[in-house]
Amino acid sequence: KAGVTQTPRYLIKTRGQQVTLSCSPISGHRSVSWYQQTPGQGLQFLFEYFSETQRNKGNFPGRFSGRQFSNSRSEMNVSTLELGDSALYLCASSVTGTGSHEQYFGPGTRLTVT
Amino acid sequence: GNSVTQMEGPVTLSEEAFLTINCTYTATGYPSLFWYVQYPGEGLQLLLKATKADDKGSNKGFEATYRKETTSFHLEKGSVQVSDSAVYFCALSPTSNQAGTALIFGKGTTLSVSS
Numbered sequence: 698k699a700g701v702t703q704t705p706r707y708l709i710k711t712r713g714q715q716v717t718l719s720c721s722p723i724s725g726h727r728s729v730s731w732y733q734q735t736p737g738q739g740l741q742f743l744f745e746y747f748s749e750t751q752r753n754k755g756n757f758p759g760r761f762s763g764r765q766f767s768n769s770r771s772e773m774n775v776s777t778l779e780l781g782d783s784a785l786y787l788c789a790s791s792v793t794g795t796g797s798h799e800q801y802f803g804p805g806t807r808l809t810v811t
Numbered sequence: 812g813n814s815v816t817q818m819e820g821p822v823t824l825s826e827e828a829f830l831t832i833n834c835t836y837t838a839t840g841y842p843s844l845f846w847y848v849q850y851p852g853e854g855l856q857l858l859l860k861a862t863k864a865d866d867k868g869s870n871k872g873f874e875a876t877y878r879k880e881t882t883s884f885h886l887e888k889g890s891v892q893v894s895d896s897a898v899y900f901c902a903l904s905p906t907s908n909q910a911g912t913a914l915i916f917g918k919g920t921t922l923s924v925s926s
Contacts, residue, residue: 701854703854730913730914732914739916739917739918739919740900740914740916740919742913742914742915745912745913753912753913755913787854787855789855789914795912799845799857799860800857800914801857802847802854802855802856802857803854804853804854805853805854
């Protein structure tokens with residue numbers, strides 16, 4: 698089975714712009730979660746989607762949003778980019794997204810905001 | 812609240828040495844516990860998991876036992892290789908049967924193995 702794929706792998710944006718990141722989960726996985734990884738804050742949960750519905754959300758401002766399509770692919774959007782949004786954004790998929798089920802991560806999208 | 816505490820790194824070992832990376836957690840309910848590994852420039856790979864007390868997860872020579880009495884999930888390997896050099900993350904999922912659960916991660920421990 699193909700793993701979780703994320704596109705693009707690298708992005709450079711200017712402060713104030715917006716960006717959209719894409720994630721394709723493992724075939725058969727219906728839950729997609731997004732995480733932000735920075736050296737200072739570590740790995741932080743952004744949100745989780747299942748069957749096109751957001752079921753859980755982390756403590757991030759409303760500039761961070763996401764959606765999921767009927768084929769389980771997911772996108773996340775960050776509007777009005779700030780320098781502090783520079784990070785590795787990781788997507789993870791899971792069969793159901795329940796706590797005991799492992800999450801499988803993609804390679805990440807490295808976002809640099811200048 | 813829920814949290815994970817890992818030993819600070821970096822951990823530097825010689826090849827074939829014994830590895831222990833300590834991880835303790837705070838959680839309400841009955842969490843599932845995981846170890847993930849991240850190689851340079853890559854995403855996280857699931858190393859092993861345990862979903863209830865006294866479970867032992869194992870994979871690629873790594874082991875960890877879910878100890879509810881000490882709220883710990885220490886990672887061990889009997890003989891490390893240079894290829895094990897990476898960052899290791901301990902994580903918990905707060906409630907095993909809850910939908911939409913977010914993983915809570917420790918800050919990571921960098922392991923460097925020299926030949």
